[in-house]
Amino acid sequence: MVPRTTFAAAVPLPWGLLVGVLVGLLWAAGRLLNRLWWQPRRLERVLSSQGFRGTSYRFLTGDLKDFARLNQEAWSRPLPLRCHDIAPRAIPFLYNNMREHGKTSLSWFGPIPKVTIADPELAKDVLSSKFGHFEKPRFPALFKLLLLPTENNRKMCRINKEIGTILRDLIEKRIQAIKEGESTRHDLLGLLLESNMRETDGTGKSGMAMTIEDIIGECKLFYFAGMETMSVLLTWTMVVLSMHPEWQDRAREEVTMILYEVLRLYPPGNKISRKTYKEVELGGIVYPAGVIVEMSVLMIHHDPDIWGSDVHEFKPDRFSEGICKASKGHAAFLPFGWGPRICIGQNFALLEAKIALCMILQRFEFELAPSYTHVPHIVVAMHPMHGAQVKLRVI
Numbered sequence: 001m002v003p004r005t006t007f008a009a010a011v012p013l014p015w016g017l018l019v020g021v022l023v024g025l026l027w028a029a030g031r032l033l034n035r036l037w038w039q040p041r042r043l044e045r046v047l048s049s050q051g052f053r054g055t056s057y058r059f060l061t062g063d064l065k066d067f068a069r070l071n072q073e074a075w076s077r078p079l080p081l082r083c084h085d086i087a088p089r090a091i092p093f094l095y096n097n098m099r100e101h102g103k104t105s106l107s108w109f110g111p112i113p114k115v116t117i118a119d120p121e122l123a124k125d126v127l128s129s130k131f132g133h134f135e136k137p138r139f140p141a142l143f144k145l146l147l148l149p150t151e152n153n154r155k156m157c158r159i160n161k162e163i164g165t166i167l168r169d170l171i172e173k174r175i176q177a178i179k180e181g182e183s184t185r186h187d188l189l190g191l192l193l194e195s196n197m198r199e200t201d202g203t204g205k206s207g208m209a210m211t212i213e214d215i216i217g218e219c220k221l222f223y224f225a226g227m228e229t230m231s232v233l234l235t236w237t238m239v240v241l242s243m244h245p246e247w248q249d250r251a252r253e254e255v256t257m258i259l260y261e262v263l264r265l266y267p268p269g270n271k272i273s274r275k276t277y278k279e280v281e282l283g284g285i286v287y288p289a290g291v292i293v294e295m296s297v298l299m300i301h302h303d304p305d306i307w308g309s310d311v312h313e314f315k316p317d318r319f320s321e322g323i324c325k326a327s328k329g330h331a332a333f334l335p336f337g338w339g340p341r342i343c344i345g346q347n348f349a350l351l352e353a354k355i356a357l358c359m360i361l362q363r364f365e366f367e368l369a370p371s372y373t374h375v376p377h378i379v380v381a382m383h384p385m386h387g388a389q390v391k392l393r394v395i
Ligand code: HEM
Pocket: 136, 221, 222, 225, 226, 227, 229, 230, 233, 267, 268, 269, 272, 273, 334, 335, 336, 337, 338, 341, 342, 343, 344, 345, 346, 348, 349
């Protein structure tokens, strides 16, 4: 007779695999808990033991909920026209935190501690650092979200591919033209390609040369870094000159100090961020690795201790004797950053803005349309939330 075998006896349980999966799951859970709880708590202890003040860590979300709530409240209340005291509306969470805890205060970007600095000397120390203690923050977890196949992500992916194809095509045509002896037309792409081709020395290979992908990256960087910032600078200049028409006449003679004053009151980049990569001492405090350090350009530009009691007024002639005099010797004018990563496009930006503004002022006078509401709003750069409705009149 054939012996009967049960199914369990025929297929033995893969205990090794099960234990392996369990250990893997426990390890992943431990790592997650470390990132979301133990590490933030450890960093909080290190900072508060040195007298640091700010909000306490709340699991996972940190201050994000309060941040969103205060923004919603602020956006629903437009400012009176001609009011340039914009920090309480444009960055309400940070503004409150600083009022409560001082000019260097702690808050939480999810589980990552964030120290915001509104002291120009400390900010310049961070931005001037050349020893690799402070790096530009990267958020790999946020980038991973872009891989999810949502409709929006698919659209972004499609647009990204399309931009890549257009740029690759443009670059290849320019390389061909240079090879055939055509002039580089002295624009940035031409100069970049010419110097890159010199690097490859005709062999097509060199450790120093950039790849086509690198060049595409540079084109995108210059476009994005230069386009949004410039457009909001000109937008705010038109809005502010509409609020102060007496300055339109004076602007026809002197535009630089007007642009400086708009950049002070409405800096397109309201903050500059870094992250500590190693333990570092700054202003008598030891910062552990993994802390975001954020220089609040907006708070520095709106600080009455630096600029005087008229800090929220539009007074371009405070710059009549230069930037240093305007900030009473503090050198606290940081719209283009500071140190080795200072904006490479700043001279170009000011020249472009002056030319554009002069062309507008020579042809038009302008005033705000009744539909304009004054709500400075930050989406990467600072924009007027509901647009800049301005009436132009030919002169
Ligand atoms: C009003 C106009 C502009 C403002 C307020 C502005 C502001 C800034 C600031 C604050 C930084 C420093 C960022 C940091 O330290 O992390 C920066 C970097 C930079 N800017 Fe500008 N910028 C302006 C216009 C331009 C223009 C017109 C160009 C190019 C034509 C440009 C190209 C760049 C580049 C390539 C960087 C370096 C980015 C990096 O280091 O990752 N910017 N800009």
